[in-house]
Amino acid sequence: MMNNFMNGMFGKIGSGMCKLSMSGNIAVKTSNGYKSYNVKSGKLTNCGNFVFPGVDENFFFVIPTNKVAK
Numbered sequence: 001m002m003n004n005f006m007n008g009m010f011g012k013i014g015s016g017m018c019k020l021s022m023s024g025n026i027a028v029k030t031s032n033g034y035k036s037y038n039v040k041s042g043k044l045t046n047c048g049n050f051v052f053p054g055v056d057e058n059f060f061f062v063i064p065t066n067k068v069a070k
Contacts, residue, residue: 009062009064010061010062010063010064011061011062012058012060012061012062013060013061013062016029017029017060018060019034019051019052019053020051020052020059021034021036021045021047021050021051021052022047022050022051022052023036023045025037025038025045026060027047027051032046033046033047033048033049034046034047034048034049034050034051035047039070
């Protein structure tokens with residue numbers, strides 16, 4: 001039922017797709033480890049496997065928005 005709620009606009013992300021980096025930023029899974037985005041520099045930071053284990057799909061959700069800011 002939750003998958004059909006508002007046509008899939010809300011829900012959990014896939015297992016292991018996002019984790020928390022050691023610096024407290026969101027680290028997104030890439031083909032070569034996890035990377036986080038540094039807002040000040042505008043660059044991706046390679047986190048490799050230096051992310052907190054167990055902090056993943058239970059903490060991150062898909063939520064629609066109509067306004068985004070840095």
